[in-house]
Amino acid sequence: MKRRDMLIGAAVSGAAGLATIAAVTQSTRALAQTAPALAPGGVLDRIIKEKKIRVTAEVTSPPFGILDRNNQPDGSEIETARQLAKDLGVELELVQVTSPQRIPALLAGRADVAISSLSITFDRAKTVMFAPPHGALSIVIAGAKKVQIRNAADMAGKKIGLTRATLEEASVPPIAPQGAQMVFFDDIAATMQAMVSGQVDAAGMSAFAAKSVSDRNAKAEIENKFTVRTAYYAAAVRPGDFDLLQFLRTWVFLNRQNGVLANIYKKYTEVALVDLPAF
């Protein structure tokens, strides 16, 4: 019994990453079946009648969601949620969630809509309905100005720093040409340090990370070489909430037209929002 406990304990800690993914997928399915019955007349009617919309708030992912000095949620996605409530003319209730809880909290009915930098993926689209994207997250190759890299092929013969277990670790090696050397670090700080100290010629990271490292190390003259991949994130609603989804479609359309979304993005990421595709 004791041995089994130890084994389970080891499995829990050792396989945390996988376990979380598996657990979320499973609980997501379970919750989808047991989602509470919603008020008749659709969720949009209820939101307007109750004058309150509940939105997920994930506050451990700068610059999307953070806790400010007063421990209050802040960040581009929080601001986006505020804008949504304002445009609906209702009060905003933020439902604080962890990253793996974003979809389960929505499916369990704790929130009406998830606005927490959810990248649009096939797997997620099987459990929730996505609105058109309102933001983008780019993985770029950044490096010192003197390093000659203009595209993926130029990485041949260069050392490219990457952080383990990130989107860049998944996206850069597949496009790397023969002769490019991938150098792996355990955290983004070490990858940045390797780039600034010249231990690697360039490094893969999010455009936000590249911006912050370039701002803090003016002398190193870090610049973005090229964009590896862009992931788009969007608001998500429970399957079947077509009324709310249709409102969100319209809402994204209007706020893209009037520049509100671009302003929010720019304010928090200090990077210009790329052209968002719509669907």
Place this chain on the structure above:
Amino acid sequence: MKYVFQFGIVWDHLPRLLDGAWLTIRLSLGAFALGFVIAMLLAFLRTAGPRPLRAAIAAYVEVIRNTPFLVQLFIIYFSLPAIGIRFEAITAALLGMSLNFSGYATEIIRSGIEAVPRSQIEAGYSLGFTRLQIFRNIIVFPALRTVYPALASQFVLLMLGSSIVAAISAEELTAVTNTLQSTTFRAFEFYFVATAMYLLMAIGARLLLHAIYWTVFERARPVQQPWSR
């Protein structure tokens, strides 16, 4: 909680794990050899050198033993390039491990030197030996025999501690394991196998060190010395 073990995937990546383990072994042996030479030199100068040099060596030992190995590695790998000294990750790892090991080994060997009876050293002086001759002919052998178990333990610690060089991108066993588990999500399986590999290497090292002890010190002992018991 249900967890289905899939060791097949570890088998697929075994060559990469073995490459990593091989680098771990090479780094450990290299650092041991280099660190041992440095430590012998420092231990000699620490006990027989001029006073300022003794103080400098004592300071070196204290700095090495009282600062984190990770920070020492970061200084070699990330900070030295700022003053134009750039090492490859593996060279930086070897250098860091050697210096770190030499700090501990200097102190271990010094304790062995000081355990050599004073009368034997005085006997050497009375025969007109120089300090180096005394060190070579009277001190080294019994001193190393006395501290051999401590040095052997330190070597195993050095080998296990080499996992830290993954942080500066040296692709030894831990680094390879980290990369594989983060791309396959089979964390438990990969760490389990890596742990087993470290265990095997540590046991192998202990057996090897025991054999060396037997060959060098036991078999080569001509007569029983009173201080050897």
